[in-house]
Amino acid sequence: MKSRYIAGISLAVMGAGFITTRWWLPDNAWTHLLESGFEAGLVGGIADWFAVTALFRHPMGIPIPHTSLLLKNRAKIVNSLISAMENELLNKESITRKLSGFQLFAGAASAATRLIGKRKFRLAAVDFAQSAVERLPLERVSSVLHGFLADYVKKQDFTPIVRKLADRFVHERWDERALDYGLEHVGHWIRKRETEEMLGKLAFKKLEELKVGGFMGFALQAFVGFMNEEKLGGLIQNMLLSTMQELSHPGSPHRQKLLLEVRAQAEKLADNEELMLKLKQLIEQGVDSVETERFIHLRLEELRQLVLDKLEEQHRSGGRAIVQGYRFATDYLSGKQEMLANWEEGIRGYLVRLIENNHYRIGALVRDNLERMDDKALVSMLEEKVGNDLQWIRVNGAICGFVVGVILSFF
Template structure:
């Protein structure tokens, strides 16, 4: 387009020159003198504007006339001016920050995400990708991961990990209390049964009868045993045991606290023992390592893969559960004003901090790109972008000069 405009400018200058020369032999005619003056003025205007346009980029006709080739001679000034305009005016930091503050990025991202997630194209693509993934056998992937997994299982301190998961002393006490309450509950239910009462009465009579005592004491005990039967003695023992079990079940009761303290002491002895923990850890490592290195994990994974593949392909797992869940979650998130506000604030603050930290680099980037170009390349770039308008200046100069020449020549002929 610029070369076409350049040709038009050249043609206009040629027309003005040719017209002026053509009118010179006919100066005895008024019309010829009038046109000669107009063509002369047009020629002068066209030449003057050609000189002005050419002087912006290079020396006219290669002659180093002063104040020409303005772009190469003032390249540094123009570069600095362009850097200043871009950095401080076109991309002013304050205006950019204000615009960023006004953007509702989270809402737009969520809207785009909801639209994309509900589109048939996304669902078809996601289903095809999942089916492709689930169609691949796991033996190669499992074989590649097995050495690392085995080393991990056989090197990890499982005993310490389990104790950490247990939650420390509060969790241990809570678990101990639950076990004690369970034992008390089960013991109470057994103690109050008729079979337990008779068994305890029989055991008590047998035990008392087997005691070795002196003659008078033995006579008294035998007399008492003849008076009380096993059911009565069992009932007394039963009542005593139920009473004691109820004491154990009461929160804060000394008997309960004494039992819990003993259990904790035993727990600490076993847990804090390095030998015991090393034995537990070694056993856990061996059990888990042997299981991982067996065929069972791969068989379970293959079975799970096959079931998932069937559910995705024929059972509508994605269509009935996954896609509706994802869309519902996206819908809920899009209505969560607090979440969207926090996301907006985070994105805006992050972007603003990045902009403030790197805004000065904008000018440096502009300068760096300009300095990469030599004078010829820079001139060609400017002429390519602004050459059309600059060449029209030449055309306008020739045309305006022609009409002004008509006016001036007419005035001169009237005054002559």
């Protein structure tokens, strides 16, 4: 410490001056005057050195009574320090009073406005977001999501879901939409020339394969001889189209009967335990597959690239979205003063309760840290914090002793 060296130099100057004036300089009034000053300064410097040193350790290692005061009174000093912190410097009342007068949201809004107004800050925020998104371990994230999804599916009971879907299927008339959709697309298929030819060939072949005897067989053979594949296909095609047209009509009794059957079967789906078990097994197999994890990973990659593209746009525009988002938030919250006041009061109340419940931890933390320090470390810390000022006592003692000695020499 610089002050310690200065104090040592002051003591050395007094000692050298005393020796010089005592034995080397000629004997006259001026020499006696200086000798008295240096003598008194030497005594004062040595006395103050002893006093300052006695606070921290035994002077020259000699266990003189009433020295090394800090170590002998370590417990008292620690208790006094903790008491001062808890009851005077950091007491609960002062902290609570400070918090009560502190405008949390106003201070935060003021600081945020200053920061967001700086282009450099906005670009730094965008760069940080880009770096964070680029470093995301998507393989690990996709694996975690895949495992979470698999566990969720295994624990899920699909019976209520199927029952709810069946109820919605019936009440929102999805059955009619499904029937109309099917009739429309099947009708397009039936009207095709290829379909007519196929139906004719299949029907004609099956008629030839029939083995019917008696009058019925005679009538069937006559019918087959009269018909050919083209006529038979057209006949069946017209019959099917006519049937489908009738089923498409809302007032058709056959349509209503078909829909009633569809609804009845839909309502029974959830009660079919075997079907529910197979459905769950099928879903679990699909979720557990490697393709599902790869699908999740690919979607995450696409999402990351989309976010990076948006962030790059923001970098080129100087973080315009940050400003727009901040303005939107401030405009929205400006009309919610009562809500903000309630939030702020709630936060302050929480902080006050937190301080009241944990205030004792301040003293406990200080005590624990001090008790962890050995004597040498404690003395070094105190000397570092207050030793510099105490060393100036030695300098002042030597100088004051010199002045007092000179004055006393006149008497």
